[in-house]
Amino acid sequence: MTSGTAVAPNDEATSVTEGRRGGDLSRYVLRRLVGAIPLVIGISSIVFFVVHLAPGDPARLLLPPGGGDQDVIDQIRRNLGLDQPLHIQYVKWLGSFFTGNFGYSFSQGAPVRAVLANTFPNTLLLSGFALAVAFGVGIVVGTIQAVRQYSAADSILSVVLLFFYSMPGFWLALMLVLMLSYQARNIWEWPIWFPASAMVSSDFGDLSSVGRLADRLWHLVLPATALSLSLAAGIARYMRGSMLEVIRQDYVRTARSKGLPERLVIFKHALRNALSPIITMVGVYIPMVFSGTVIIESVFAWPGMGRMIFDAIGARDYPLVVAGTFFFALTVVLANLLADVLYAIADPRIRYESDV
Amino acid sequence: MSRPPIDRTGNPLLSVEKLKVHFPIRSGAFGRASGHVYAVDGVTFDLWPGETLGLVGESGCGKSTTGRAILRLLEPTAGSVAFDGQDVRALDRAGLRALRRRAQIVFQDPFGSLNPRMSVGAMLEEALTVHRLHESNRRGRVIELLERVGLREEHLDRYPHEFSGGQRQRLGIARALSVEPDFLILDEPVSALDVSVQAQVVNLLDDLQGDLGLTYLFIAHDLSLVEHVSDRVAVMYLGRIVELADAEDLYRGPRHPYTKALLSAVPRPDPIGREQRERIVLSGDVPSPSDPPSGCLFHPRCPHPKKDERCTSVYPITEGSSDGHLVACPHADS
Amino acid sequence: MSKTLLSVSDLRTWFHTDQGVGRAVDGVSFEVRAGETLGIVGESGCGKTVTSLSILRLLPEPPARIEPGSSIVFDGEELLGATQERMRALRGNEISMIFQEPMSSLNPVYTVGSQITEALRLHRKMDRVEARTEAIRLLGEVGIPDADRRVDEYPHQLSGGMRQRVMIAIALSCEPRLLIADEPTTALDVTIQAQILELLADLRARHGMAVLLITHDLGVVAEVCDRVVVMYAGQVVETGTVDEIFARPVHPYTRGLLASLPAVERRGQRLESIPGTVPNSTDWPEGCRFAERCSEVEDACAVQQPLVQLGNTSRVARCWRADP
Amino acid sequence: MSDERRDGAAWARVVSAVLPGLPQLLRGRVGSGGILLTSWLLLGAVFVRGPGHVLAALTGSWDERVAGWTVLAGLIAVWTWSGVDVKRSHEASTRGMSQWQLATRAFSKNRMAVVGLILIVLLYLVALVTPLIAPHHPNEQYDLASMRLIGLSATHPLGTDQLARDVLSRILYGARISLSIGFVAVGISVTIGTFVGAIAGFFGGVVDSVIMRFVDMVISFPRLVLLIAIVAAFDRSFFLIIIVLGLTLWPSTARLVRAEVLSLREREFIQAARALGFSKRRILVGHLIPNAVPPVIVAATLGIGNTIVLEAGLSFLSLGVQAPTASWGSMIADGRAHMFNAWWLSTFPGLAIVFTVLAFNLVGDGLRDALDPRLRS
Amino acid sequence: GGSEAPRNVSSDPFCQRVIPAVDAWLADARIAHPTPDDDRYGGTVVVGTNGEIADGMNAAVAADYNATQHHQFVNLMTLIDFDDEYEPRGYLAESWEFAEDMTSVTFRIRQDVFWHDGEQTDAHDVAFTYLAVTNPETAFPNAAFWSHYVPGEAGVEVLDDFTVRIRMRPHSMPLDPFRTVGILPEHLLGDVPPSELKQHPFGSQCPVGNGPFVFYTHTAQDRWVFEANPAFPEELGGRPFVNRYVYRAIPEQTTLLAELLTGGIDVYVQPTPEQAQNVLDAEQLDLRRFVGRSYMYVGWNARLPKLSDPRVRTALGMGVDRQSLVDGTLGGYGRIANSGVPPFHFAFDADLESPVSYDPAGARALLEEAGWVDRDGDGVRENAAGEPLEIVLKYNPHHLRQAIAEVMQAQLSEVGVAITPQSVEFTTLIDQIASTRRDFEGVVMGWNAEFRLDDTDLFRSDRIDQPYAFSGTQNPTLDRLIDALSTAVDEDVSRALWVEYQRAIMEEQPYTYFYFRDRLVGVNRRLQGVEMDVRGEWTTVKDWYIDPASP
Ligand SMILES: Nc1ncnc2c1ncn2[C@@H]1O[C@H](COP(=O)(O)OP(=O)(O)OP(=O)(O)O)[C@@H](O)[C@H]1O
Ligand SMILES: Nc1ncnc2c1ncn2[C@@H]1O[C@H](COP(=O)(O)OP(=O)(O)OP(=O)(O)O)[C@@H](O)[C@H]1O
Ligand SMILES: [Mg+2]
Ligand SMILES: [Mg+2]
Numbered sequence A: 001m002t003s004g005t006a007v008a009p010n011d012e013a014t015s016v017t018e019g020r021r022g023g024d025l026s027r028y029v030l031r032r033l034v035g036a037i038p039l040v041i042g043i044s045s046i047v048f049f050v051v052h053l054a055p056g057d058p059a060r061l062l063l064p065p066g067g068g069d070q071d072v073i074d075q076i077r078r079n080l081g082l083d084q085p086l087h088i089q090y091v092k093w094l095g096s097f098f099t100g101n102f103g104y105s106f107s108q109g110a111p112v113r114a115v116l117a118n119t120f121p122n123t124l125l126l127s128g129f130a131l132a133v134a135f136g137v138g139i140v141v142g143t144i145q146a147v148r149q150y151s152a153a154d155s156i157l158s159v160v161l162l163f164f165y166s167m168p169g170f171w172l173a174l175m176l177v178l179m180l181s182y183q184a185r186n187i188w189e190w191p192i193w194f195p196a197s198a199m200v201s202s203d204f205g206d207l208s209s210v211g212r213l214a215d216r217l218w219h220l221v222l223p224a225t226a227l228s229l230s231l232a233a234g235i236a237r238y239m240r241g242s243m244l245e246v247i248r249q250d251y252v253r254t255a256r257s258k259g260l261p262e263r264l265v266i267f268k269h270a271l272r273n274a275l276s277p278i279i280t281m282v283g284v285y286i287p288m289v290f291s292g293t294v295i296i297e298s299v300f301a302w303p304g305m306g307r308m309i310f311d312a313i314g315a316r317d318y319p320l321v322v323a324g325t326f327f328f329a330l331t332v333v334l335a336n337l338l339a340d341v342l343y344a345i346a347d348p349r350i351r352y353e354s355d356v
Numbered sequence B: 001m002s003r004p005p006i007d008r009t010g011n012p013l014l015s016v017e018k019l020k021v022h023f024p025i026r027s028g029a030f031g032r033a034s035g036h037v038y039a040v041d042g043v044t045f046d047l048w049p050g051e052t053l054g055l056v057g058e059s060g061c062g063k064s065t066t067g068r069a070i071l072r073l074l075e076p077t078a079g080s081v082a083f084d085g086q087d088v089r090a091l092d093r094a095g096l097r098a099l100r101r102r103a104q105i106v107f108q109d110p111f112g113s114l115n116p117r118m119s120v121g122a123m124l125e126e127a128l129t130v131h132r133l134h135e136s137n138r139r140g141r142v143i144e145l146l147e148r149v150g151l152r153e154e155h156l157d158r159y160p161h162e163f164s165g166g167q168r169q170r171l172g173i174a175r176a177l178s179v180e181p182d183f184l185i186l187d188e189p190v191s192a193l194d195v196s197v198q199a200q201v202v203n204l205l206d207d208l209q210g211d212l213g214l215t216y217l218f219i220a221h222d223l224s225l226v227e228h229v230s231d232r233v234a235v236m237y238l239g240r241i242v243e244l245a246d247a248e249d250l251y252r253g254p255r256h257p258y259t260k261a262l263l264s265a266v267p268r269p270d271p272i273g274r275e276q277r278e279r280i281v282l283s284g285d286v287p288s289p290s291d292p293p294s295g296c297l298f299h300p301r302c303p304h305p306k307k308d309e310r311c312t313s314v315y316p317i318t319e320g321s322s323d324g325h326l327v328a329c330p331h332a333d334s
Numbered sequence C: 001m002s003k004t005l006l007s008v009s010d011l012r013t014w015f016h017t018d019q020g021v022g023r024a025v026d027g028v029s030f031e032v033r034a035g036e037t038l039g040i041v042g043e044s045g046c047g048k049t050v051t052s053l054s055i056l057r058l059l060p061e062p063p064a065r066i067e068p069g070s071s072i073v074f075d076g077e078e079l080l081g082a083t084q085e086r087m088r089a090l091r092g093n094e095i096s097m098i099f100q101e102p103m104s105s106l107n108p109v110y111t112v113g114s115q116i117t118e119a120l121r122l123h124r125k126m127d128r129v130e131a132r133t134e135a136i137r138l139l140g141e142v143g144i145p146d147a148d149r150r151v152d153e154y155p156h157q158l159s160g161g162m163r164q165r166v167m168i169a170i171a172l173s174c175e176p177r178l179l180i181a182d183e184p185t186t187a188l189d190v191t192i193q194a195q196i197l198e199l200l201a202d203l204r205a206r207h208g209m210a211v212l213l214i215t216h217d218l219g220v221v222a223e224v225c226d227r228v229v230v231m232y233a234g235q236v237v238e239t240g241t242v243d244e245i246f247a248r249p250v251h252p253y254t255r256g257l258l259a260s261l262p263a264v265e266r267r268g269q270r271l272e273s274i275p276g277t278v279p280n281s282t283d284w285p286e287g288c289r290f291a292e293r294c295s296e297v298e299d300a301c302a303v304q305q306p307l308v309q310l311g312n313t314s315r316v317a318r319c320w321r322a323d324p
Numbered sequence D: 001m002s003d004e005r006r007d008g009a010a011w012a013r014v015v016s017a018v019l020p021g022l023p024q025l026l027r028g029r030v031g032s033g034g035i036l037l038t039s040w041l042l043l044g045a046v047f048v049r050g051p052g053h054v055l056a057a058l059t060g061s062w063d064e065r066v067a068g069w070t071v072l073a074g075l076i077a078v079w080t081w082s083g084v085d086v087k088r089s090h091e092a093s094t095r096g097m098s099q100w101q102l103a104t105r106a107f108s109k110n111r112m113a114v115v116g117l118i119l120i121v122l123l124y125l126v127a128l129v130t131p132l133i134a135p136h137h138p139n140e141q142y143d144l145a146s147m148r149l150i151g152l153s154a155t156h157p158l159g160t161d162q163l164a165r166d167v168l169s170r171i172l173y174g175a176r177i178s179l180s181i182g183f184v185a186v187g188i189s190v191t192i193g194t195f196v197g198a199i200a201g202f203f204g205g206v207v208d209s210v211i212m213r214f215v216d217m218v219i220s221f222p223r224l225v226l227l228i229a230i231v232a233a234f235d236r237s238f239f240l241i242i243i244v245l246g247l248t249l250w251p252s253t254a255r256l257v258r259a260e261v262l263s264l265r266e267r268e269f270i271q272a273a274r275a276l277g278f279s280k281r282r283i284l285v286g287h288l289i290p291n292a293v294p295p296v297i298v299a300a301t302l303g304i305g306n307t308i309v310l311e312a313g314l315s316f317l318s319l320g321v322q323a324p325t326a327s328w329g330s331m332i333a334d335g336r337a338h339m340f341n342a343w344w345l346s347t348f349p350g351l352a353i354v355f356t357v358l359a360f361n362l363v364g365d366g367l368r369d370a371l372d373p374r375l376r377s
Numbered sequence E: 001g002g003s004e005a006p007r008n009v010s011s012d013p014f015c016q017r018v019i020p021a022v023d024a025w026l027a028d029a030r031i032a033h034p035t036p037d038d039d040r041y042g043g044t045v046v047v048g049t050n051g052e053i054a055d056g057m058n059a060a061v062a063a064d065y066n067a068t069q070h071h072q073f074v075n076l077m078t079l080i081d082f083d084d085e086y087e088p089r090g091y092l093a094e095s096w097e098f099a100e101d102m103t104s105v106t107f108r109i110r111q112d113v114f115w116h117d118g119e120q121t122d123a124h125d126v127a128f129t130y131l132a133v134t135n136p137e138t139a140f141p142n143a144a145f146w147s148h149y150v151p152g153e154a155g156v157e158v159l160d161d162f163t164v165r166i167r168m169r170p171h172s173m174p175l176d177p178f179r180t181v182g183i184l185p186e187h188l189l190g191d192v193p194p195s196e197l198k199q200h201p202f203g204s205q206c207p208v209g210n211g212p213f214v215f216y217t218h219t220a221q222d223r224w225v226f227e228a229n230p231a232f233p234e235e236l237g238g239r240p241f242v243n244r245y246v247y248r249a250i251p252e253q254t255t256l257l258a259e260l261l262t263g264g265i266d267v268y269v270q271p272t273p274e275q276a277q278n279v280l281d282a283e284q285l286d287l288r289r290f291v292g293r294s295y296m297y298v299g300w301n302a303r304l305p306k307l308s309d310p311r312v313r314t315a316l317g318m319g320v321d322r323q324s325l326v327d328g329t330l331g332g333y334g335r336i337a338n339s340g341v342p343p344f345h346f347a348f349d350a351d352l353e354s355p356v357s358y359d360p361a362g363a364r365a366l367l368e369e370a371g372w373v374d375r376d377g378d379g380v381r382e383n384a385a386g387e388p389l390e391i392v393l394k395y396n397p398h399h400l401r402q403a404i405a406e407v408m409q410a411q412l413s414e415v416g417v418a419i420t421p422q423s424v425e426f427t428t429l430i431d432q433i434a435s436t437r438r439d440f441e442g443v444v445m446g447w448n449a450e451f452r453l454d455d456t457d458l459f460r461s462d463r464i465d466q467p468y469a470f471s472g473t474q475n476p477t478l479d480r481l482i483d484a485l486s487t488a489v490d491e492d493v494s495r496a497l498w499v500e501y502q503r504a505i506m507e508e509q510p511y512t513y514f515y516f517r518d519r520l521v522g523v524n525r526r527l528q529g530v531e532m533d534v535r536g537e538w539t540t541v542k543d544w545y546i547d548p549a550s551p
Helices: A023-053 A070-080 A086-098 A112-147 A152-166 A169-187 A209-246 A250-257 A262-279 A281-299 A305-314 A318-346 B063-070 B093-102 B120-130 B138-148 B165-177 B195-212 B223-229 B247-252 B257-265 B309-313 C048-056 C084-090 C112-123 C128-141 C160-172 C190-207 C218-224 C242-247 C252-259 D003-018 D022-026 D030-049 D051-057 D062-090 D099-108 D111-133 D167-203 D205-220 D223-233 D238-265 D268-275 D280-316 D328-338 D344-371 E013-032 E065-073 E123-134 E176-180 E253-261 E273-281 E310-318 E322-328 E360-369 E399-415 E426-434 E476-487 E491-508
Strands: A014-016 A350-352 B014-027 B032-047 B052-057 B078-083 B103-106 B183-187 B215-219 B232-237 B240-246 C004-017 C020-033 C037-042 C064-066 C071-074 C095-098 C178-182 C210-215 C227-232 C235-241 E044-049 E080-082 E088-090 E093-098 E104-109 E156-160 E163-167 E213-219 E223-228 E244-249 E267-269 E285-290 E294-300 E334-336 E390-395 E418-423 E442-448 E511-517 E519-524
Touching (some): A023 A086, A023 A318, A023 D205, A086 A318, A112 A209, A112 A262, A112 A281, A112 A305, A112 A318, A169 A209, A169 D280, A209 A281, A250 A262, A262 A281, A262 A318, A281 A318, A281 D205, A281 D280, B052 B063, B052 B223, B063 B183, B063 B215, B103 B165, B120 B138, B120 B165, B165 D268, B195 B223, B195 C252, B223 B247, B232 B257, B240 B247, B240 B257, B257 C190, C004 C210, C020 C210, C037 C048, C048 C071, C095 C160, C112 C128, C160 C190, C190 C218, C210 C218, C227 C242, D022 D030, D022 D062, D030 D062, D030 D099, D030 D111, D051 D111, D099 D111, D111 D167, D167 D205, D167 D280, D167 D328, D167 D344, D223 D238, D223 E426, D238 D280, D280 D328, D280 D344, D328 D344, D328 E253, D328 E399, E013 E213, E044 E253, E065 E176, E088 E093, E123 E163, E253 E519, E273 E285, E294 E310, E310 E360, E310 E399, E310 E511, E322 E334, E322 E399, E390 E399
Parallel strands (some): B052 B215, B052 B232, B183 B215, C095 C178, E044 E244, E044 E267, E390 E442
Antiparallel strands (some): A014 A350, B014 B078, B232 B240, C004 C064, C004 C071, E080 E088, E093 E104, E223 E244, E267 E519, E285 E519, E294 E442, E294 E511, E334 E511
């Protein structure tokens, strides 16, 4: 489910005016953060009610199918605090939320905080890596395409990337497992193949620190590829458009008229300008990557949060679902903010005067 | 053809008094206005039927804003605008509609001022439909309008991008004329056109005024053009009118130091006299309208020898002489 | 008469697009002599910018193509055959250029200082510190107050006039022998235009460079140029000294242009206007390209006429009716 | 009109009557010619394959009736359209070319995009007439013990699946589901998005702030939670999937439209419309929205592709269409268990998705180039 | 040791206290019990399945299959276990003794078993565990286990530190719960209020067992890691061979197979029937197959008028070729079920004639007889009132259940019944069938049969409002047999009753039973000593060793 249309770069929050910067930045960041609080709490609250409204009783799931009296179920509900009216549960949830203790996850049998602390970093690692790869590949490919507009390289790159872009994420992921793990190791006997799942090997503890790093990267390859290929296609397409627009700009002609070599013209003068709208895409892509992790984490058995939220919804593990979505939403908000700040750093014309 | 004299004894068709338009600069957590752009800051003038008032000034001095505020395309911040005796600022929706049948505007940009997805015929007809004009023979009326501005029936089904800049400007004029107004605001109607085409449009406007008895507020920054078309000329600087006079008076004997500099800066297509001409080159740029200087707005650039500290503290009163020549400068030579 | 610095002859720059071949510049010839200011005037779309970009070979190819047979000789060197390497060495160094839009010609993400030093470091091989000092000096020279502060500002922090001054500083940084100024003041207000024109005249006097000034404002031409080339529909229609052209225009187009200017003497009269519009560059009319707008057409105009030298003067015109 | 041209016209009309689209093709109009000719040949083939079949279908079940009438209507439409087109292209038009016509012309010059368009038209045609061309019923189970997971063969060109059903037929029927999901869902979200975005952009101020905050929230909202909750709360159905997916794309469309409207709002022709005393509604509906449509069309075209892929993702999470109905997504998801030993199960529907989405993307890119006047020249 | 992902220790104070104690004890134990000099010792074995051990190691609040397997064979110890003839034998209990009248059983506990933090396991732990699981506040999930035992203090008596007596009413297979429920450490959990046991960190953050494997770490959604317990009683086999045992949860089956094929895991529990072929084809792999405990069925809502007639339910079963499903979707790895009595059960009777063998003609006849006739010629039967025989068949998304629904739809349409498959998310489905609304017509489900079979919750009339008696049939014969069965102590009596019971069920047809699915396990041949049967995949985990000859 990692796909989407190119969206116009953030049309909000930033506007081009003459004048003050710098000092405004911290105030701006603070203001945005303050503004994000109701947003994130609002999202979590909606999730809270939505998951509670979905039919199904978590207590019943804790029983083996076929067994169990209503009494036992009722007792489990009491033990888990599910017997209280919804509004009381909501108030309790809000309370636990503000004390930073997100409650108890009954499907994981651990405090939500502990569960999140274990899984969220894994998701961040995977999505961060995938995003970095996607942006790296997308920017390079998009630039090549723009500079060589209408050439064979342009069309071939387009079609190849579009091909991956069009593939359902899980299918691509499974194909990667099939090809680069199973076939590569067992059938083709390549010297390099990649593990089909997990974050580290079984002998991780025996490795040197370099070996551990290599092992982690080795395990990242397939999931990150599966997650980033379709994104890269979108970014490359966007980058191509942006670059095409920029290389027609007067200042690029100015740079040429100074006698600068083409390399400098493209990489110094054009690229930086073409990048700024791409930067704001980070904000658009993060939610997409997070949606994508649900599938990718399942295929590659990556112990991350996307898959966990999905399972938690199935188990009606309300505290975990709500806290998980809270962190996803928070990350999205922070990523958007980061994108805007980066945008401002890349483009000195930006001043912050949003009315978030 | 020479201009008929204007009868200024009756009531003015348009009377603008102390008009102010300030745009808030928003910032802060809740969009508080942290400052203002004083785009128009106390503009006063009258306009009599059949007259052409030229409004000149440098870019950003508030000419367009004045024009739009008169038609209430922008809400004025303060001051009054009376059109044919009626307070424009007090009009309700119906009143506004009525006003907009009588007062129209023509824009500068021949590319941006026409809806690219509407054919010429549809565009002109729409105005007639909305105002329920010529219900029996709209098409005929549209063709008439086209011919009026020098286009032909065959252009009816074409789209804006198929016209040249000059033709598009004609279309803009035809659209303004479709509701049969008395008063046209011409916001730099020819600035974007080449000289050879400029002349065509100016002539058209001239003819229309003669035939239909229109009143014009002619906004431009090309001083020689304004001189050519206007009966009276107002010179704006940073949201205010610094000098307003009969066109001939103003061009022969400019009194405000800014007007003088402005006129002298205009390049003349006359290489013979170029050595002799004395040019006043102003130093510096026009200040930002969000942070105007104190006192006389022009004082930081003013080359007037008699400039004194009063100029830096008090905005000069606009004084008029008997011939109706208004100047906002205490040191203006009469 | 000083020596010829740049000689353009029979320049034909065509655009090969899906819509057909746009013959934007179609046989343009003129020369710029050392130290003089040559003006090129003409209506929008007549090929002025394409001509100037052709000289520096800055046009995107494709779609543009400089057709064989064209020739641009700079200081004895044929530019059309020169390598890209050689062109880069010339650009910004021997020949530099200023563009019409001061708003968009400067890269918004770099400080003006870094944009000036770029050329200095490239062509004059200065180190960072030298280049910066030189940049500040140049900014001062083009009349920017507080140059040592402004050098670290970004283009958007400067007004239009100042930006154009920065462009001029960049263009001047390597003391070029030819400065091409493509409508340097069109986007500016008259008072600022006056400042910039004054500055250009001043710099020309001090550095002795030749200026190729492109404009559509006849007033500007009259004020600052020594000689004028009048272009129409991708061709030169008339060339001569400023005084001659304004006093005795030969080509009907030039005459029409001059007549359509509002003038004090003709206040209250109708303006003369040239009927019709410039045809499209993909389908120029056969024969004289001005014929359909010309009030003096005759049968001969159906045939393309050559540029004719008028008498013994340096004037040339492209009209059958012009007396040789 | 010269004699020669008139002859040409007569000749072209004759050719057009026999093989609609051929004259256009010969004149180099690959776009319309290609589409006309392929649809003609395709529909013709269906008809020739069994005229009795088609005629029977006209009175058959609902599905068959749609298919049968489509074949007939399609044949007639292609035939007349080509004829009219040939006739019109020979008459000098006095009408101007609208932006749309310009765009069409620009589009038809883009080879890749035209290929994409032809593919899409083909797909939709196939989807419509599937009951007449599918070799088997999509849910027909042959002998479970002996006919499961049979590889490619003459009777089952793309093999059979885990319940001994014909994969080709399921892909053909799946096309209807996947394409309609894409089309309808995008239709819904684009309509909502355009409406919301236009309102926010046009009215500005508080309305804008409130709407855009809401859009922000929806965008940062973990869509999946909502999806699963909805799917859990309601009985699964085709319409539920469409609605669920329809609710996913609109925020980005809303942003797109709002940005477009914001910039259009300042354009002088909108000012002129206000100056002429037009009502807000008229300006919004008559002037702003039509001008904001091109980017929306592009986004919608790309969105259809995305939605088809998204539906596949839902199927993977067991949230897709209800079995035994085949959608491409559910076919891949169901077939993935057999990836190691019955590769055709997931590969063919997978390729169908890839090529469809590819086609939509090519068309989308082509439209983008064609509809944006800046990119057109 | 020292060869796994870095250990993450929960920050919970309980764990912070317990884990160092375990580490310290383990270090000492390793010195005290050095690894025997045998090259079968050592190495890491990885088991992959597609599910988490959802309920953790706290036996008082856990019930799922994977969890109980780990309680029994990995981390905890049960009082008794089964030998390979399925006969009880001592495990934590050295021996046991029934009272003459079968109202109590007395266990003698081994004296050489230690909790992994050093405390000795004794009778108090057993008593504590019994009290915890019989306390309603604990909400022990398999409460039915204790229906014949005396709950609370009255039911358990510690005779001495290693002897404990438990009281009960006489019933069949009275030892069975003690085979399944692991004993918990009183010294760690004794102070925890029963209602908070579920939320206690012991369960999945830092369990302390006494079994052959010591808990090392647990990463949610990823893996459980255990280390060999060097102090495991010699008599019970002593220290396990492998140093480490890793349990990995990999949700996607294709990935699991790829991992097994590429050596990432050694054991793949429950590959799909199709994947079994891949396992067979790979020379380094071995396919284990044994009778499974779970059966698949379609439950009918007999409360609905159209399904209340047993003839209709029987006809529905007759209209489906169940053998083709076993041969097709199970690839032959399974056998048709006619009742819930599994093939491994002593009462299983393969010769029992089922009324629902595939017979479309018979089905049609039966439906006609019950008044369902296609009156309007649309291919679907109607009753006299003109209501068509349309049945919505719900299932949760799982390929085998979906296949049953799809096959039923296809095959029953031949006999004039319109089945509409309807996929419902599992939790919602459970809610729909188990809540009092009983919002379903037919449902595809599966049950897990225990060694001690008891269908009380499913079919006994007085349970009709309990969650899992969703089919809603009320049959006095069944009631009588269920009661008799649960208290029949003698096996022969019992067997006869079972035969009668199966007949009655086949007549009543509350369910259409489909099949018992074989358990399949893919095992890497480098792993030796693997014995698996109906007791479970992990039965011999402590005897697994890595072939010293393997690379
Ligand atoms: N909507 C607006 N919001 C904020 N500031 C505005 C707005 N419209 C105009 N301004 C500012 O008001 C000032 C006057 O603008 P205006 O367009 O009236 O100038 P002008 O004299 O017409 O200039 P030009 O010759 O360039 O058309 C300018 O500084 C402009 O930036
Ligand atoms: N990149 C291009 N592709 C196609 N045609 C072009 C391109 N650039 C310029 N032209 C065409 O070349 C012709 C000459 O353009 P040019 O820019 O030289 O005019 P100009 O005289 O500089 O006009 P202006 O006064 O508007 O700057 C125009 O008809 C234009 O349409
Ligand atoms: Mg203006
Ligand atoms: Mg130009």
